[in-house]
Amino acid sequence: MISIRGLTKSFRGAPVLRGIDLDIEDGEKVVVIGPSGTGKSTLLRSLNFLDVPDAGQITVGDLTVDAARASKSDILALRRRTGFVFQNYALFANKTAKENIMEALVTVQKRPRAEAEERALSVLRETGLAEKADSYPAALSGGQQQRVGIGRAMALGAEVLLFDEPTSALDPEWVGEVLDLMRRVAEKSQTMIIVTHEMQFAREIADRVVFMDGGKIVEAGPPSQIFDAPRDDRLRRFLKRVGRDQGAG
Structure with a gap:
């Protein structure tokens, strides 16, 4: 489903991704963990060129894009x-929940408005927000806004959904x-x-957990390996530190 080869990215000359290689199977749930500032979000954003990689290839299905030669098309x-879920929701403040979901369906996928509206309402029902279809983001809780953000990604019917720390901006009461x-x-x-x-959550949902540090993949494996029998010292230290903060891991 997804193949990443030699992905690199620097900001102002400082390397953030240092040659990432990763394969992901169709239907696989891969959770990326690691210290802050180690390139996790940059990796995710590079997969759909929200951050343009300096080098490397990204393959999704039968499409391969080379960073050095990528065209607009x-x-x-x-x-x-790819559908992207942002940590800060990234909803249009002047559009209702329904209109936020419709936007990409109309502008990117060129669907008729009536069809886009029907799809948006269906997704809102699925996310438990049918009664909020005509509400603006300011009238929604943080959890509801993020559910609209997830619904927007779902509505596109994308082959891959990318979640960039989707609960990090939420008050604890909305995380669940x-x-x-x-x-x-x-x-x-x-x-x-x-x-x-x-x-x-990573332990529960992941087929595979990827631990990143210093812009590289340090260790990857099933949750039982990563959390119960980590092999790398950096991963062990990270889990101990996170365990103190969360009471988990």
């Missing part, structure tokens, strides 16, 4: 195959409802790549 094609929705999405055999600091 390549990038657009890649984005059509967002994680519950993500669990329901995962049950549909949806391919998902999730950057998160929620270790218990």
Whole structure:
């Protein structure tokens, strides 16, 4: 489903991704963990060129995009195959929940407005927000806003859903409802790549956990290996530190 080869990215000359290689199977749930500032979000954002990689290849299905030669049409094609969920929701403040979900369906996928509206309402029902269809983001809780953000990604029918720390901006009271929705999405055999600091959730949902440090993949494996029998000292130290903060791991 997804193949990443030699992915690099620097900001102002400082390397953030240092040659990432990663393969992800169709329907696999991969959770990326690691210290802050180690390149996790940059990796996710590079997969659909929200951050343009310096070098490397990204393959999703039968589409391969080379960072050094990517055209606008390549990038657009890649984005059509990926749905992105932002940590800060990234909703249009002047659009209702329904209109936020419709936006990409109309502007990117060129669907008729009536069809886009029907799809948006269906997704809102699925996310438990049918009664909030005509509400603006300011009238929604943080958890509801993030559920709209997830619904927007779901509505596109993308082959891969990318979640960039989807609960990090939420008050603790709203985290559970967002994680519950993500669990329901995962049950549909949806391919998902999730950057998160929620270790218990990672243990529950992941087929594979990837630990990053210093812009590289240090260790990867099933949750039982990563959390119960970590091999790398950096991973062991990270889990101990996170365990103190969360009471998990």
